Amino acid sequence: MAAPHPCLIAVMGPTGCGKSSFISALAPGAAVVGHKLVSCTSEVHLVQTTIDGVPCVLIDTPGFDDTKNSDTNTLRLIANYLEIAHKKGQLLNGIVYFHRITDNRVGGVTAKNMRMFRSLCGDTALKNVTLCTTMWDIVNPRDAEQRETELKDNFWKSMITAGSNVVRHDGTTQSALDIVRPLLANEGVPVQLQEELADGVPLSDTASGAQLNEELRKLQEAHRKEMQALRVEMERASGQKLRELEGELKQESAMLRQAQEEQRKLLTERSSELEELKRQLQQQPDRWCPIF
Ligand SMILES: Nc1nc2c(ncn2[C@@H]2O[C@H](COP(=O)(O)OP(=O)(O)OP(=O)(O)O)[C@@H](O)[C@H]2O)c(=O)[nH]1
Ligand SMILES: [Mg+2]
Incomplete structure (x- = not known):
């Protein structure tokens, strides 16, 4: 049994x-x-x-x-x-x-x-x-x-x-x-x-996938707003202040790209990840409870 x-x-x-x-x-x-x-x-x-x-x-x-x-x-x-x-x-x-x-x-x-x-x-x-x-x-x-x-x-x-x-x-x-x-x-x-x-249902279309998609959309919106505000400030700045603002803009832009990348990754297929995980789990030494 x-x-x-x-x-x-x-x-x-x-x-x-x-x-x-x-x-x-x-x-x-x-x-x-x-x-x-x-x-x-x-x-x-x-x-x-x-x-x-x-x-x-x-x-x-x-x-x-x-x-x-x-x-x-x-x-x-x-x-x-x-x-x-x-x-x-x-x-x-x-x-x-x-x-x-x-x-x-x-x-x-x-x-x-x-x-x-x-x-x-x-x-x-x-x-x-x-x-x-x-x-x-x-x-x-x-x-x-x-x-x-x-x-x-x-x-x-x-x-x-x-x-x-x-x-x-x-x-x-x-x-x-x-x-x-x-x-x-x-x-x-x-x-x-x-x-x-x-x-x-693909992960991106599940309720949690959709929720994460919404979180990432809001995050991108926040970065875009911040970049817009920085650009306005940069028009009036010069010297050291301008360099600081340029640095901040670069950072915001990198974070925006990262959020976009995360959104894309949510759409990608998981079958190879699942197979790899199953393989790893089967190799665990003391599998006294074969749940996974
Ligand atoms: N003072 C206090 N510290 C706690 C309590 N519970 C956990 N900690 C401390 O909080 C820190 C984080 O605890 P973890 O158990 O690693 O938290 P976690 O949720 O597993 O964190 P992640 O693995 O980063 O997701 C550690 O330094 C713990 O010692 C608590 O009830 N009181
Ligand atoms: Mg932990």
């Missing part, structure tokens, strides 16, 4: 919010925790462990706005892993989405990560989602509680209504276990991205 599927838990959220630390608390030494301003996890990492006797695979993912990887690469990577697992009939028993309670507003990168997560997850899988806040130890408790209430009443309201849970993680193994234990009993669900890919 085939071995039962292990429990599959994806860990997602912006860079530096404590995803790998959480996994390390459950499987010491298995995940790489960052200590610098740059992103640490730029690849998807699979961590195998046993929790209360239940074999588990934890998927450590990079966040969008990773300093080492483009958002397009991040989405492609996550999509490749999720597609392979789905094809093998392995659904997600839990998805833990991380958020730093130290963030005093949900804007920029934090908001982008939430939008990307929502479009990737869809609605059906929300019952298996745990929204987990970290960094409670370095924030004024009253401010943090106020932010948590705001998240629950606003940004996370529809997710909570659809069955998502909100928890606090204090960094300890006990806290990580308390968060994961309820997920072990969940029935697996596909996320929207997996269903779309299984239906043959």
